Amino acid sequence: MSKSEVLSLFQNAPPKALAEFEKYAIEKSFKSGEMLAMEGSQPAYFFVVVSGSIRVYKPSDSGREITLYRVRPNESCVLTSFGLLSRTPFPAFAVAESDLTLLLIPADVIRDWVNRYEVWRKYIFENLTLRLREIMHTIEKVAFQRLDTRLANYLLSHFPEDLRIIKITHEKLARELGSSRVPVSRVLEEFESKGLIELARGKIVIKDRSALRQVLEGKR
Numbered sequence: 001m002s003k004s005e006v007l008s009l010f011q012n013a014p015p016k017a018l019a020e021f022e023k024y025a026i027e028k029s030f031k032s033g034e035m036l037a038m039e040g041s042q043p044a045y046f047f048v049v050v051s052g053s054i055r056v057y058k059p060s061d062s063g064r065e066i067t068l069y070r071v072r073p074n075e076s077c078v079l080t081s082f083g084l085l086s087r088t089p090f091p092a093f094a095v096a097e098s099d100l101t102l103l104l105i106p107a108d109v110i111r112d113w114v115n116r117y118e119v120w121r122k123y124i125f126e127n128l129t130l131r132l133r134e135i136m137h138t139i140e141k142v143a144f145q146r147l148d149t150r151l152a153n154y155l156l157s158h159f160p161e162d163l164r165i166i167k168i169t170h171e172k173l174a175r176e177l178g179s180s181r182v183p184v185s186r187v188l189e190e191f192e193s194k195g196l197i198e199l200a201r202g203k204i205v206i207k208d209r210s211a212l213r214q215v216l217e218g219k220r
Helices: 015-024 078-086 107-116 118-144 147-157 170-177 181-193 209-216
Strands: 026-030 035-037 045-051 054-059 065-071 093-096 100-106 165-167 197-200 203-206
Touching (some): 015 107, 045 078, 078 107, 107 118, 147 170, 147 181, 147 209
Antiparallel strands (some): 026 100, 035 093, 045 100, 054 093, 165 203
16 A cells, blocks of 8 residues: 555545655654654654554643644644744644654655645645644633533543543543643542542543533533
């Protein structure tokens, strides 16, 4: 299978764009937990994810973190795209959240393709729209929603209905919600005392999804 065949963005690409992609794209694998970009670094490559997931996050001076967005198969990192096209440093951190395969394209090559090919301009601006909407939604939740509401929403929206036992630490939940571990643990303990969940080491057992939905709706 060719490199372009694994990516949906090339379904209607012109033959010349496909040929150039096959020539210049470099396939590279990364291990889970490997840092892909540091704040202040200058991106050298544009990339598209083939398999795996990347977490893009921003830390605070106090050590708290907030997840800005994730980059999954067929997607690219909008902050990397922006940095390459504007020649500005990467403003966050990016880490492989699982074993990862990327297709890398040198910075000067992707800038040339954006100028010459509609398929690349369309792809990058569609990703920009998606990510801006996602980041604005994250900011809105952190700024205007109570922590118990955000926590209930995370538990309900990130795990399927038939999954009762969730393997996640309080520390990771805090990072996802842009909070710190202590207040997240306090809210989880409140949920447990009300019979909504049960806490175990590195796990959360969902006992009452309907009650969690009531928290989300402000009814509890």
